[in-house]
Amino acid sequence: MFVVSAPGKVILYGEHAVVYGVPAIAASVSLHMYMFVVDSSDPDVIELDFPEVGLVRKWRRSELPWSSVSEAGKLHQKLDPEVHLALKTLLAPVTDPFENAASHAFLYLYLHLCSESSAGQRFVTRSTLPVGAGLGSSASYSVGLAAALLKLSGKIQDPSTSLSAENLELINGWSFLGESCIHGNPSGIDNIVATRGGAVLYERGAAHGSSKIExxxxxxxxxxxxTNTKVPRQTSQLVSDVGTLKSQLPEIVEPILNAIAAVVSRADGLIRSNCSAEELNESLRELAQINHGLLVSLGVSHPSLERVRQIAHELEIGQTKLTGAGGGGCAITIVDGEVSGKRFNMLKMALGDEFDLFETELGGRGVGMANLSSSFETDQISQLKDARDFHELGNWVYW
Amino acid sequence: MFVVSAPGKVILYGEHAVVYGVPAIAASVSLHMYMFVVDSSDPDVIELDFPEVGLVRKWRRSELPWSSVSEAGKLHQKLDPEVHLALKTLLAPVTDPFENAASHAFLYLYLHLCSESSAGQRFVTRSTLPVGAGLGSSASYSVGLAAALLKLSGKIQDPSTSLSAENLELINGWSFLGESCIHGNPSGIDNIVATRGGAVLYERGAAHGSSKIExxxxxxxxxxxxTNTKVPRQTSQLVSDVGTLKSQLPEIVEPILNAIAAVVSRADGLIRSNCSAEELNESLRELAQINHGLLVSLGVSHPSLERVRQIAHELEIGQTKLTGAGGGGCAITIVDGEVSGKRFNMLKMALGDEFDLFETELGGRGVGMANLSSSFETDQISQLKDARDFHELGNWVYW
Known part of the structure; x- marks a missing residue:
């Protein structure tokens, strides 16, 4: 019995501009998706549970489309269309799009990494990361899935003190296929951040497959x-609105995109310079303010995001920026080193229950694994509440 | 007995960028400074009252430095240094800088436009425009002063239905000298807006006197x-902060200034196109949002300004933008045509007593004059409260 974890991600700088070829910087956020692998009560049954979203699915292993798999265990860059189609057929009765996508990714990886003769297991997902809030939850899930199944299949040996670069390549590669099951054509940025943690520079290429991730x-x-404003947003609508603004007012929007590109470039230089955490923190806060203002100019902020920004500013907590598509969704506040839990609670109280707040870390570690002690009872899984509970489960190894 | 009035001004687009040669657009705001000219109780005494700021000053006309004036009644582009010096000496005992400046401007214009043999008068200033809030109150005062003294001296005949272009030239020219007494080296933008109303394009020239006002x-x-946030701001500090940012991050700040220049240019084209008020309103609101975001990027907003913006946005009242130097001071909300008094009151209530709100007009009329009826009692002046009271004093003629 073991558990794996993978962090979420936020866009630090460059959202929206990334659509027009400007690089973006994404970083991990230390809220994790956890996947427990425990014995199933029925040895022929595999079970996928995700209590946070009410998902419970079971399959008899003998009924899975094993015959569609021609190259089990071999990592490709694209989905095998035959397996993909067989799973589409199998999962046609699952009408909830979230359950369908989560099951599809799970079974695609299971069929490739496990065998008909494997033992029965329960795969229980728990999350301290909000799901569907633009924080890369599907990638964290895919990374957790890949890491769990790779360990189960023996492709990743029990790591002693850390995961190797080879382990990481495998996890990232298979999680990209999981993401492909869920999103069709993922950029690959979310799963690499969920795998490696830290931060990456991403540049969308003009042609398919020509994107760069560093x-x-x-x-x-x-x-x-x-801060999750919990205001629902339509990413595609927001992207299209910025496109309309750009075509109507190109002489205004182009210099705004140039300014965003310069913000990203400045941040990129700072991160590569290996300056001190204090210096980096100060500079990244200033750049967050600039980038946020530019996003306001593009019309993608929202009163709920401005409220977070205004109250955090009044409480002198740090610099707040919308992250991702905007129009609701999440805001990040890069705090200056000395913000106490007390001030966090003041912000939480001032914002009220409409908002979900998380005191967390930017650029923390990536995928992790821990063996569960023999005394661990599967009933305990549903009782775990916050990051500390998960942390205390065993001796974690991380990338 | 008569009363003159002059409006305040706001910067619509281009503040801060104007320092770097980008044009700015300023427009009148229909909050006015009023100057009443009524008989003095002592025929040898002229009296300057400004109850809103507690100013009461009296001078015997015979004690004024008439001999320093060499070209009475002649409009120059600069202050006469001899008169300026004589007034400095006369006013040296007036230590309050506001009282000193207001008295200096008044006496400079009085010495040039009136004569030793004029009758005694009280000049009573009242204002519905906040004083010292970046709304051009000193220019409204200077315009009121110029108009009042020009009418008193007979250089402006009793206007029948409107003020002539020649009247306007005189008022603007003399008010610039009043502004020069107060500010030393004014741009001339505030007094032209207070004189003409409407809006102007302003471009600061590299050399002294090379600025353009259209x-x-x-x-x-x-x-x-x-909305006056009443948060005190230091214009010079904010201008210097933007300068520091520009020298530290030129590759980011220059495209931001380019974007502001494009906003101003777009607004300029729209205003010249004589499109409908609805179209103009909609476009100016969009440009206000863009310009505000760019000012946020430059770091000159303030939580109080963001609060106004956020609540006005939630109430769907229109687009809010900081105006002027930022860091506090005033915000303008360009409302869409249909905002009711009810929604204004909701905004007022939500913001609370910390803020002063005015439901007013952008780009309204300029300098105005009205003769007071013979039944008007000077005691009434201090009882006038809002714009309507002033409006009902007589038959106003405006530019």
Whole structure:
């Protein structure tokens, strides 16, 4: 019995501009998706549970489309269309799009990494990361899935003190296929951040497959408050609105995109310079303010995001920026080193229950694993509440 | 007995960027400074009253430095240094800088436009425009002063239905000298807006005296909510902070200034196109949002300004933008045509007593004059409260 974990991600700089070829910087956020692998009560049954979203699915292993798999265990860059189609057929009765996608990714990886003769297992997902809030939850899930199944299949040996670079390549590669099951055509940025943690520079290529992702060698973890406004947003609508603005007012929007590109470039240089965490923190806060203002100019902020920003500013907590598509969704506040839990609670109280707040870290570690002690009871899984509970489960190894 | 009035001004687009040669657009705001000219109780005494700021000053006309004036009644582009010096000496005992400046401007214009043999008068200033809030109150005062003294001296005949272009030239020219007494080296933008109303394009020249001011032929009055955050700001500090940011991050700040320049240029084109008030309103609101975001990027907003913006946005009242130097001071909300008094009151209530709100107009009329009826009692002046009271004093003629 073991558990794996993978962090979420936020866009630090460059959202929206990334659509027009400007690079973006994404970083991990230390809220994790956890996947427990425990014995199933029925040895022929595999079970996928995700209590946070009410998902419970069971399959008899003997009824899975094993015959569609031609190259089990071999990592490709794209989905095998035959397996993909067989799973589409199998999962046609699962009408909830979230359950369907989560099951599809799970079974695709299971069929490739496990065998018909494997033992029965329960795969229980728990999450301290909000799901569907633009924080890369599907990638964290896919990374957790890949890591769990790779360990189960023996492709990743029990790591002693850390995961190897080869382990990481495997996890990232298979999680990309999981993401492909869920999203069709993922950028790959979310799963690499969920795998490696830290931060990456991403540049969307003009042609399919020509995108570039460059992970940073080091990124010191920085104090972060993540606020989920819980205002539903339509990413595609927001992207299209910025496109309309750009075509109507190109002479205004182009210099704004140039300014965003310069913000990203400045941040990129700072991160590569290996300056101190204090210096980096101060500069990243200033750049967050600039980037946020530019996003306001593009019309993608929202009163709920401005409220977070205004109250955090009044409480002198740090610099707040919308992250991702905007129009609701999440805000990140890069705190200056000395923000106490007391001030976090003041922010939480001032914002009220409409908002979910998380005191967390930017640029923390990536995928992790821990063996569960023999005394661990599966009933305990549903009782775990916050990051500390998960942390105390065993001796974790991380990338 | 008569009364003159002059409006305040706001910067619509281009503040801060104007320092770096980007043009700015300023527009009148229909909150006015009023100057009453009524008989003095002592025929040898002139009296300057400004109850809003506690100013009461009296001079015997015979004690004024008439001999320093060499070209009475002749309009120059600069202050006469001899008169300026004589007044400095006369006013040396007036230590309050506001009283000193207001008295200096008044006496400079009085010495040039009136004569030793004029009758005694009281000049009573009242204001519905906040004083010292970046709304051009000193220029409104200077314009009121110039108009009042020009009328008193007979250089402006009793206007029948409107003020002539020649009247306007005189008022603007003399008010610039009043502004020069107060500010030393004024740009001339505030007094031209207070004189003409409407809106103007202003471009600061590299060399002294090379600035350009182009009034727009027409600017339809638009609904505006003006909010004074009453947060004190230091214009010079904010201007210097933007300068520091520009020298540290030129590759980011220059495209931001380019974007502001494009906003101003777009607004300029729209105003000149004589499009409908509805179209103009909609476009100016969009440009206000863009310009505000760019000012946030430059770091000159303030939580109090963001609060106004956020609540006005939630109440769907219109687009809010900081105006002027930022860091506190005033915000303008360009309302869409249909905002009711009810929604204005909701905004007022939500913001609370910390803020002063004015339901007013952008781009309204300029300098105005009205003869007071013979039944008017000077005691009434201090009882006038809001714009309506002043409006009902007589038959106003405006530019």
């Amino acid at each position: 992970p940073y060698d080091s990124f010191p973890p920085l104090g972060l408050i993540l | 009034p727009y032929d027409s600017f339809p009055p638009l609904g505006l909510i003006l």
